[in-house]
Amino acid sequence: MSTTAVKxxxxxxxxxxxxxxxxxxxxxxxxxxxxxxxxxxVLGLLVxxxxxxxMRPSFLSAGNFANLFTQGAxxxxxxxxxxxxxxxGEIDLSAGFASGVCAAVLANVVTVLGYPWYVAxxxxxxxxxxIGTILGLLVAKIGxxxxxxxxxxxxxxxxxxxxxxEEGRNISVRDSVLVAIANRNLPPLLGWTxxxxxxxxxxxxxxxxxxxxxxxxxxxxxMVVVLARIGGLAVILGLAVYVLNLERSRNxxxxxxxxxxxxxxxxxxLLVVWTxxxxxxxxxxxxxxxxxxxxxxxxxxxxxxxxRISVFVICSTMAAIGGIVAASxxxxxxxxxxxxxxxxxxxxxxxxxxxxxxGGKGRVLDAVLGGAVVAVIDNGMGLMGYSxxxxxxxxxxxxxxAASVDALSRRRAAASGSR
Amino acid sequence: MSATPLLxxxxxxxxxxxxxxxxxxxxxxxxxxVTALVGDNGAGKSTLVxxxxxxxxxxxxxxxxxxxxxxxxxxxxxxALGIEVVYQDLALCDNLDIVQNMFLGRExxxxxxxxxxTMEQMAAETLAGLSVRTVKSLRQQVSSLSGGQRQTVAxxxxxxxxxxxxxxxxxTxxxxxxxxxxxxxxxxxLADNGLAVVLISHNMNDVFAVSDRIxxxxxxxxxxxxxxxxxxxxxxxxxxxxxxxxxLGLTGEPATNGNGAAPAGSTTGGVS
Numbered sequence: 243m244s245t246t247a248v249k250x251x252x253x254x255x256x257x258x259x260x261x262x263x264x265x266x267x268x269x270x271x272x273x274x275x276x277x278x279x280x281x282x283x284v285l286g287l288l289v290x291x292x293x294x295x296x297m298r299p300s301f302l303s304a305g306n307f308a309n310l311f312t313q314g315a316x317x318x319x320x321x322x323x324x325x326x327x328x329x330x331g332e333i334d335l336s337a338g339f340a341s342g343v344c345a346a347v348l349a350n351v352v353t354v355l356g357y358p359w360y361v362a363x364x365x366x367x368x369x370x371x372x373i374g375t376i377l378g379l380l381v382a383k384i385g386x387x388x389x390x391x392x393x394x395x396x397x398x399x400x401x402x403x404x405x406x407x408e409e410g411r412n413i414s415v416r417d418s419v420l421v422a423i424a425n426r427n428l429p430p431l432l433g434w435t436x437x438x439x440x441x442x443x444x445x446x447x448x449x450x451x452x453x454x455x456x457x458x459x460x461x462x463x464x465m466v467v468v469l470a471r472i473g474g475l476a477v478i479l480g481l482a483v484y485v486l487n488l489e490r491s492r493n494x495x496x497x498x499x500x501x502x503x504x505x506x507x508x509x510x511x512l513l514v515v516w517t518x519x520x521x522x523x524x525x526x527x528x529x530x531x532x533x534x535x536x537x538x539x540x541x542x543x544x545x546x547x548x549x550r551i552s553v554f555v556i557c558s559t560m561a562a563i564g565g566i567v568a569a570s571x572x573x574x575x576x577x578x579x580x581x582x583x584x585x586x587x588x589x590x591x592x593x594x595x596x597x598x599x600x601g602g603k604g605r606v607l608d609a610v611l612g613g614a615v616v617a618v619i620d621n622g623m624g625l626m627g628y629s630x631x632x633x634x635x636x637x638x639x640x641x642x643x644a645a646s647v648d649a650l651s652r653r654r655a656a657a658s659g660s661r
Numbered sequence: 662m663s664a665t666p667l668l669x670x671x672x673x674x675x676x677x678x679x680x681x682x683x684x685x686x687x688x689x690x691x692x693x694x695v696t697a698l699v700g701d702n703g704a705g706k707s708t709l710v711x712x713x714x715x716x717x718x719x720x721x722x723x724x725x726x727x728x729x730x731x732x733x734x735x736x737x738x739x740x741a742l743g744i745e746v747v748y749q750d751l752a753l754c755d756n757l758d759i760v761q762n763m764f765l766g767r768e769x770x771x772x773x774x775x776x777x778x779t780m781e782q783m784a785a786e787t788l789a790g791l792s793v794r795t796v797k798s799l800r801q802q803v804s805s806l807s808g809g810q811r812q813t814v815a816x817x818x819x820x821x822x823x824x825x826x827x828x829x830x831x832x833t834x835x836x837x838x839x840x841x842x843x844x845x846x847x848x849x850x851l852a853d854n855g856l857a858v859v860l861i862s863h864n865m866n867d868v869f870a871v872s873d874r875i876x877x878x879x880x881x882x883x884x885x886x887x888x889x890x891x892x893x894x895x896x897x898x899x900x901x902x903x904x905x906x907x908x909l910g911l912t913g914e915p916a917t918n919g920n921g922a923a924p925a926g927s928t929t930g931g932v933s
Contacts (some may be wrong), residue, residue: 277802303802382684423821433729454778460782460785461798522774522775523774523775524768527757527765527768527775528766530754530756530757530761531754531757531765533756534754534756535754535755535759537753538752540767541748541752542752542765543737543767544765544766602755602756603756624735655804
């Protein structure tokens with residue numbers, strides 16, 4: 243395709259299959275060079291879990307493990323959307339109350355108007371899309387900084403929730419499907435099946451890529467590393483499903499409580515879908531490009547405005563899904579749904595997970611890892627009997643820590659890169 | 662070398678409001694040759710390049726590409742003809758790797774999925790075709806590359822698309838000695854591969870090292886376009902600073918300043 247003739251050396255000149263050792267060394271070099279990714283979140287998670295497990299053995303119980311997922315679900319879902327906005331170096335401060343507005347719409351449609359659950363969910367998600375479109379247009383087309391637009395949204399949506407709630411009454415959500423999302427579990431067998439499907443799918447993707455690249459003589463990760471990744475996922479998923487399938491009920495005779503919470507596969511599917519979009523489609527590539535160098539993206543023929551609007555739509559839509567989960571978990575929607583700490587926890591989750599506030603760096607997985615850290619802090623400190631005051635302070639400090647790690651690793655990257 | 666130019670401009674005029682930046686400019690770029698475009702700051706080099714690449718519309722003048730008169734109204738028109746510009750500020754994304762940068766905005770896909778193996782292979786072939794050996798891995802982020810390597814990636818990106826004319830805007834301005842030599846070698850190789858190359862530079866050493874022809878702009882006018890072998894270093898500097906040198910350049914009184922009246926015998930070029 244290229245005009246230039248291929249010389250005899252061909253691509254082999256720039257490709258060679260690395261050994262396991264060089265793969266590990268390469269990773270270590272990237273870490274030292276400031277590209278630490280999710281390492282702090284994973285280490286933090288391990289440290290926090292160890293500390294809480296020693297201080298309060300009940301932290302490690304199956305019941306508490308399941309609680310972690312349902313407690314962290316809404317924040318994690320909102321954080322997944324925020325990752326897209328943060329990738330462009332923008333911010334969405336209104337995501338918390340946007341989720342509140344969508345939850346209020348859901349409650350109104352299903353309880354007050356009496357429509358079936360799917361109509362309510364569609365209405366809530368559509369509300370998210372509309373909110374995101376408005377925010378995105380204001381940022382991209384009029385050129386108001388996203389900080390200001392979404393700060394205004396933060397205030398306005400707070401008011402919209404109040405109006406939808408008819409001056410502060412709360413609306414209960416009793417629809418069995420909606421309540422099940424955050425309160426019911428999958429049958430144990432289905433949990434195992436889904437885990438097996440996930441591992442098999444991951445293995446297929448990894449091995450196919452390996453074969454495809456090897457067949458074309460391109461650099462591949464060593465087979466051992468590929469297998470280790472697949473094995474690692476299998477072990478983590480297997481352990482998680484095993485623990486969640488343990489009996490959690492205090493009294494089995496009254497009711498049995500076991501299985502993977504239904505929110506877990508919902509988060510997992512969204513994680514896979516958004517990861518695919520970010521890393522395997524040109525749309526995702528363009529998001530990274532706009533976040534890295536807007537001018538370069540524009541010159542490459544990328545419609546920058548459209549990308550900017552679309553990330554706000556994704557963010558608000560994910561906020562809507564987070565709002566639905568929050569409404570399900572509380573069995574009701576009140577004027578403070580999506581308020582207080584939800585937004586800051588969500589931003590914190592994304593940043594703690596390794597998404598940069600400066601744009602251009604981040605993954606959807608970061609939101610899940612960071613969401614886990616936030617949920618563990620919240621849950622563990624609660625178990626240890628600390629007041630919410632202490633919890634807020636600690637979460638704030640952790641967020642600050644994560645942001646400093648981000649800023650420092652950026653400096654390190656600038657120093658080790660030769661610019 | 663070849664007698665017919667790949668790109669020929671005739672009678673190009675361009676004004677920004679009352680300021681006339683280009684006046685009756687003629688310019689030609691030949692396949693297999695490096696044409697150096699020189700001129701002092703404000704002489705109109707960048708404007709001329711932006712007219713060629715379709716970013717600015719011209720007020721008057723003709724474009725002839727490959728023997729056919731053409732109209733270039735947008736960067737897309739220029740790209741369709743095979744004109745690629747490597748800008749001074751590189752236009753690479755630091756957070757993407759080499760392959761991702763080279764295919765930015767024109768990704769190869771199978772279905773909706775990015776076809777990474779094909780892109781990586783094409784990138785490797787292009788770099789190998791340019792005899793680039795300095796890059797360790799095609800999957801390293803551009804932020805980890807040296808200035809010369811970045812310039813190499815930017816140039817490789819431009820030649821990836823069956824381009825016929827590559828315009829380089831001060832490719833060596835920010836580079837050290839060794840890296841400058843590297844990039845100049847690459848520029849020469851582009852021309853040797855049959856492309857028409859336009860090199861904008863302030864550095865006379867670079868110009869004399871690689872160019873086959875030199876085109877000098879002075880206050881928006883093309884004062885000379887000659888073979889590099891027919892001119893000396895000092896003459897080029899005179900052309901750049903005074904607009905004339907011996908028998909070359911402007912005849913009669915030099916223009917007083919950049920926004921003077923249009924020259925006598927104004928152009929009769931067609932609509933661009």
